[in-house]
Amino acid sequence: MASFVEIRDLKLGAVTDSGRDIDIIKGVSFDIAEGEIVALIGESGSGKTTIAMTLMGHCRPGCYVQSGAVVVDGKDMVQLSERQRAAMRGTEVAYVPQSAAAAFNPCKRLLDQVVEVARIHKLMPMDQARAKAVELFRALALPDPETIGQRYPHQVSGGQLQRLSAAMALIGGPKLVIFDEPTTALDVTTQIEVLRAFKSVMTAGGMAGVYVSHDLAVVAQIADRIVVLRGGEVQEVGTTQQILHDAQHPYTRELLAAFHPVPHAAVAPAPQAAPVPALEVVGVTAGYGPVDASGVPHKLALRDVGCALEKGRNLGVIGESGSGKSTLARAIAGLLPPSSGSILLGGKVLAGDARQRSKDELRRLQIVFQLADTALNPARPVGDILGRPLSFYHGMKGAAREARIVELLDMVRLPAAMRHRLPGELSGGQKQRVNLARALAANPEVILCDEITSALDTVVAAAVIELLKELQRELDLSYVFISHDLSTVQAICDEVMVMFAGEKVEHLPADRIHGGAQHAYSRLLFASVPKLDTGWLDGLSRDPEFSAALARR
Amino acid sequence: MASSSLSRGLLGYRVNAVGLVASAVILFWLFIALFGGQFTPYPPGEIVDFDYFGPMSGQYWLGTDYLGRDMLSRILMGARYTVGISVAAVLISCFLGVVLGMMAAVIGGWLDTCLSRFLDALNSIPSKLFGLVVVAGIGSSIPVLIGVLAVIYTPGAYRFARALAVNISTMDFVTVARARGERTPYLITQEVLPNILGPVLTDMGLRFVFIVLLLSGLSFLGLGVQPPNADWGSLVRENIGGLSFGAPAVIMPSIAIATLTIAVNLLIDNLPVRIRDRSE
Numbered sequence: 133m134a135s136f137v138e139i140r141d142l143k144l145g146a147v148t149d150s151g152r153d154i155d156i157i158k159g160v161s162f163d164i165a166e167g168e169i170v171a172l173i174g175e176s177g178s179g180k181t182t183i184a185m186t187l188m189g190h191c192r193p194g195c196y197v198q199s200g201a202v203v204v205d206g207k208d209m210v211q212l213s214e215r216q217r218a219a220m221r222g223t224e225v226a227y228v229p230q231s232a233a234a235a236f237n238p239c240k241r242l243l244d245q246v247v248e249v250a251r252i253h254k255l256m257p258m259d260q261a262r263a264k265a266v267e268l269f270r271a272l273a274l275p276d277p278e279t280i281g282q283r284y285p286h287q288v289s290g291g292q293l294q295r296l297s298a299a300m301a302l303i304g305g306p307k308l309v310i311f312d313e314p315t316t317a318l319d320v321t322t323q324i325e326v327l328r329a330f331k332s333v334m335t336a337g338g339m340a341g342v343y344v345s346h347d348l349a350v351v352a353q354i355a356d357r358i359v360v361l362r363g364g365e366v367q368e369v370g371t372t373q374q375i376l377h378d379a380q381h382p383y384t385r386e387l388l389a390a391f392h393p394v395p396h397a398a399v400a401p402a403p404q405a406a407p408v409p410a411l412e413v414v415g416v417t418a419g420y421g422p423v424d425a426s427g428v429p430h431k432l433a434l435r436d437v438g439c440a441l442e443k444g445r446n447l448g449v450i451g452e453s454g455s456g457k458s459t460l461a462r463a464i465a466g467l468l469p470p471s472s473g474s475i476l477l478g479g480k481v482l483a484g485d486a487r488q489r490s491k492d493e494l495r496r497l498q499i500v501f502q503l504a505d506t507a508l509n510p511a512r513p514v515g516d517i518l519g520r521p522l523s524f525y526h527g528m529k530g531a532a533r534e535a536r537i538v539e540l541l542d543m544v545r546l547p548a549a550m551r552h553r554l555p556g557e558l559s560g561g562q563k564q565r566v567n568l569a570r571a572l573a574a575n576p577e578v579i580l581c582d583e584i585t586s587a588l589d590t591v592v593a594a595a596v597i598e599l600l601k602e603l604q605r606e607l608d609l610s611y612v613f614i615s616h617d618l619s620t621v622q623a624i625c626d627e628v629m630v631m632f633a634g635e636k637v638e639h640l641p642a643d644r645i646h647g648g649a650q651h652a653y654s655r656l657l658f659a660s661v662p663k664l665d666t667g668w669l670d671g672l673s674r675d676p677e678f679s680a681a682l683a684r685r
Numbered sequence: 686m687a688s689s690s691l692s693r694g695l696l697g698y699r700v701n702a703v704g705l706v707a708s709a710v711i712l713f714w715l716f717i718a719l720f721g722g723q724f725t726p727y728p729p730g731e732i733v734d735f736d737y738f739g740p741m742s743g744q745y746w747l748g749t750d751y752l753g754r755d756m757l758s759r760i761l762m763g764a765r766y767t768v769g770i771s772v773a774a775v776l777i778s779c780f781l782g783v784v785l786g787m788m789a790a791v792i793g794g795w796l797d798t799c800l801s802r803f804l805d806a807l808n809s810i811p812s813k814l815f816g817l818v819v820v821a822g823i824g825s826s827i828p829v830l831i832g833v834l835a836v837i838y839t840p841g842a843y844r845f846a847r848a849l850a851v852n853i854s855t856m857d858f859v860t861v862a863r864a865r866g867e868r869t870p871y872l873i874t875q876e877v878l879p880n881i882l883g884p885v886l887t888d889m890g891l892r893f894v895f896i897v898l899l900l901s902g903l904s905f906l907g908l909g910v911q912p913p914n915a916d917w918g919s920l921v922r923e924n925i926g927g928l929s930f931g932a933p934a935v936i937m938p939s940i941a942i943a944t945l946t947i948a949v950n951l952l953i954d955n956l957p958v959r960i961r962d963r964s965e
Contacts, residue, residue: 499861
């Protein structure tokens with residue numbers, strides 16, 4: 133019996149700038165039955181999105197299908213003409229993109245964009261399409277389903293926009309829906325709402341789905357079967373239960389292992405008679421916009437936040453986007469002078485503005501940013517990037533500087549030859565290591581890590597965390613680790629501070645995260661982190677306390 | 686894309702046919718500007734033919750002008766003024782514009798506001814009119830011409846560089862440098878400039894074309910390079926009377942102006958592309 137979707141020995145190639153041919157997808161085969169949701173999982177560059185795109189008969193520029201067949205509902209997408217493919221898109225196969233914000237036209241009303249598919253394919257009269265859209269909004273649990281379509285994309289939240297993009301995909305009544313990492317950019321608490329909405333419409337409509345993701349725990353909630361990909365090849369295929377509990381392939385096991393953080397053991401013992409903390413933040417208030425007469429900025433992002441970091445220990449700061457955690461890092465680094473409160477480094481008060489701090493104070497406190505893509509100057513080779521703090525803080529030059537650069541690269545486990553490369557020629561994980569090496573070049577005491585693993589694949593992120601721990605043992609560092617991802621924070625921090633709407637809501641030791649949280653928001657946040665358990669999402673929905681907390685938010 | 690234009694690797698750069706032809710034309714005119722004086726068949730200022738507006742002949746390759754002077758010699762010598770003045774003016778205006786633009790973007794605040802408003806005000810004066818008034822007021826000489834052209838084109842270069850630099854200076858790597866305690870000169874030269882260099886060079890080429898055209902226009906109005914010397918613009922003006930005779934004397938300098946400006950434009954549109962292969 134033929135399956136609804138059959139991919140047979142699919143091979144894709146691409147031509148590089150210099151005219152060389154490279155293979156991207158190396159003979160992939162799998163099936164999707166009617167009404168089944170299959171997850172494609174793997175690290176970036178594994179070809180998961182590329183394969184999902186071929187289901188719509190689309191190849192990204194420069195790529196082409198070498199051989200193989202992609203049969204959707206009896207039609208081979210590879211053989212069809214572009215016009216025939218266009219007719220299938222939206223009606224048979226639909227796509228939900230990763231970034232809904234980029235997928236909507238900011239100057240058109242949402243409803244007009246959602247019904248566009250029906251208009252292009254002349255599927256139904258416009259009035260009927262609008263009525264169907266409202267129905268979908270209701271099914272996707274959007275607030276005010278009757279009127280939300282009249283708003284513009286900037287007037288709804290990120291999670292709502294992602295659900296609206298699903299409505300856009302579903303309006304044509306497709307038989308197959310492709311979800312391309314639809315929740316990766318969302319906060320955990322928002323992710324739950326979106327996942328729940330997706331799951332309910334997919335089950336109700338009996339549609340087949342392809343769910344592309346790198347997050348096993350998310351996939352476990354929604355998929356029936358999982359295809360594990362790496363380097364354009366299928367590593368393992370199995371039902372969700374099989375993959376989670378009885379993985380055969382070593383790579384799958386590595387992915388699963390990266391998910392279970394090794395509980396962090398403090399490097400420095402808990403101080404007995406409290407010495408001077410390495411970093412102390414006292415009642416810091418900071419914000420953006422014009423400053424009023426009493427010196428308070430127009431929009432406050434931090435309200436009276438205080439914390440302390442002992443030497444050799446790590447402090448995790450977690451919260452959703454907009455909670456003020458990055459602003460806290462900017463205030464500590466002197467990039468955003470606080471309007472009140474003070475920051476103490478080794479017991480000494482620092483000036484609010486980095487320009488008024490001494491070179492030595494700047495050296496002892498380094499900051500590492502989230503996106504290594506933008507944090508490294510794309511026009512300068514790695515050697516220059518690492519060399520600058522050496523000559524700036526330590527006055528090194530010539531052979532000594534060169535030797536130290538090689539040493540730094542070695543510290544972050546990169547080969548010495550990397551120093552001649554430009555950042556654009558490195559992978560995401562390598563870039564983040566260079567980013568870290570630049571901070572180490574200063575010989576700091578405290579490093580502020582602002583979401584440094586959020587943009588990385590699970591396995592790579594786990595390796596970076598391991599590296600941070602090793603460096604801490606060797607170099608006697610203290611980290612302030614800012615993240616929205618609870619499991620990474622657990623993996624490295626001794627203490628955790630929960631932030632919400634610019635305020636510190638709770639401060640507790642990392643080992644007491646589960647069960648120890650008192651504040652309602654922290655409990656919601658901790659409960660929202662997906663677990664490697666297929667029943668987790670459904671179990672949550674039945675938990676009245678959790679649902680109430682989610683609704684209150 | 687590779688099939689539609691001739692493409693080949695040249696020292697790791699991809700060049701296409703249009704770009705090659707354009708750069709050949711530009712190199713040719715540069716060579717003439719530097720060494721053209723060596724090849725003049727007749728002294729450019731001397732009347733050598735009794736006929737005026739003479740046709741092209743074996744003796745006078747590009748004909749003769751309204752006084753009977755050899756056109757080829759005069760165009761060869763004119764290249765020196767046209768190319769020389771324009772290059773000097775474009776270098777000054779782009780240097781000033783780019784440095785001020787980057788400073789405004791990196792420092793921001795009052796400096797940015799004051800510089801931007803001042804240069805916007807300068808920009809609002811029509812360029813031909815501004816050139817006319819200044820040259821008419823203080824007289825025409827080569828330094829004055831260079832100065833006037835540079836001043837006219839600085840605000841444009843400033844606006845362009847500032848717009849690019851503002852985008853760069855909000856990037857995290859500039860923030861990291863600020864957090865490290867770097868001063869403005871380092872931020873400008875090491876962090877911002879390498880990332881805006883490509884567009885800035887392109888803009889410089891465009892600005893060069895504008896300057897050649899404005900200089901030719903001023904010379905055509907009699908305010909540019911003064912007789913007996915002549916740049917291409919003044920050559921067109923001198924010989925405008927020959928237009929009704931179809932004399933080569935008016936057409937040839939026009940062709941010279943056209944080839945140089947079009948070649949620069951085409952080269953900018955077809956700059957060599959560095960081939961980088963990440964997977965190598």
